[in-house]
Amino acid sequence: MSGGVDSSVAAARLCDAGYDVIGVTLHLWDYPDDRSERGRCCAPEDQHDARRAADHLGIPHYTFDRRELFRAHVVDPFVDAYLEGETPSPCVACNRSVKMRELFPLAERLGASFVATGHYARTEIGEDGRGRLYRGKDRVKDQSYFLHMLREDELRRLVLPLGDATKEEVRAEAHARRIPRADKGESQELCFVPSGGYGAFVENRAGRERVRPGPIVDERGRTVGQHEGVHRFTIGQRKGIGVALGRPAFVVGIDAESGAVRLGGEDALLATGALLEAGAWSFDVTFPLEADVRVRARHEGERATIERVVDPDEGEVLVARFRTPVKAVSPGQVAVAYDGDRVYGGALIKAAIHGSAGGAA
Known part of the structure; x- marks a missing residue:
């Protein structure tokens, strides 16, 4: 239970279906105490909101500290990837190496037969008795992309109560059930990156000695500017490049070893x-x-x-x-x-x- 609307409604539906439900929240990251990080996945108030939702549903709730695991498998690789000129997918890494990989062993410890989440995706067990993963009904909210790595034995034990629902239906259900914080907004940012942006976060975590500045070059290899680090660029980026060529220019290549950022037209x-x-x-x-x-x-x-x-x-x-x-x-x-x-x-x-x-x- 993340403390959000989706996981709270998922838990409520499981209670209605007759399951003996246990609420579990993973403490993944520490945040400022000034409430500046509200509205993020795993934000400071989420553990409290998850407990309130569990109390409302009459189910037990536990929080487990997985901060070190999250740092090692999500935050540090995120920083390393940007320093190497790559564009990481931390939400995939989190589901693969932290959330889903921890929930199944925790289920064993708590005596639970299944693991359930509020992901918008579906699982099905075929006639052969084997589990398969499918998109959720709500194509806008579909989160099957982030669960693609799950093994067949995990899919057989995974219950996704929101797979056949839309976000609008879930929000309305949360209000009807009077679930605490039913009006809670969507998470819009990465949970661990402050509002200042990825560039500053990477620099603060890595240290200036690991930052790789270098030239910005055009299609012909001519230097048209300088930058403060390859971690501030992604393939396809158009805004915030720091140079004006008098024509549309995109980041089409990043060479972390030399520090060169290459620009080109959209076709490139x-x-x-x-x-x-x-x-x-x-x-x-x-x-x-x-x-x-x-x-x-x-x-x-x-x-x-x-x-x-x-x-x-x-x-x-x-x-x-x-x-x-x-x-x-x-x-x-x-x-x-x-x-x-x-x-x-x-x-x-x-x-x-x-x-x-x-x-x-």
């Missing part, structure tokens, strides 16, 4: 494919795989063929080749494959591939 952002790590895939997936691939959480997806290839430098890897070029494929993000609503799995993006020759960049 188009990738014909992506080089992927091994990833986590459903038990019934075989390669080559035809699927709709989302290269970031807000991406609608593009039809692609994913196949295993041997890279001279990386060894055996996966390559996704898009039917139509995709804009701003960024190393550090996650490619998740779908067949309709079914989630096949996904993998970390190592590099974008540009051109028909398939060279990575």
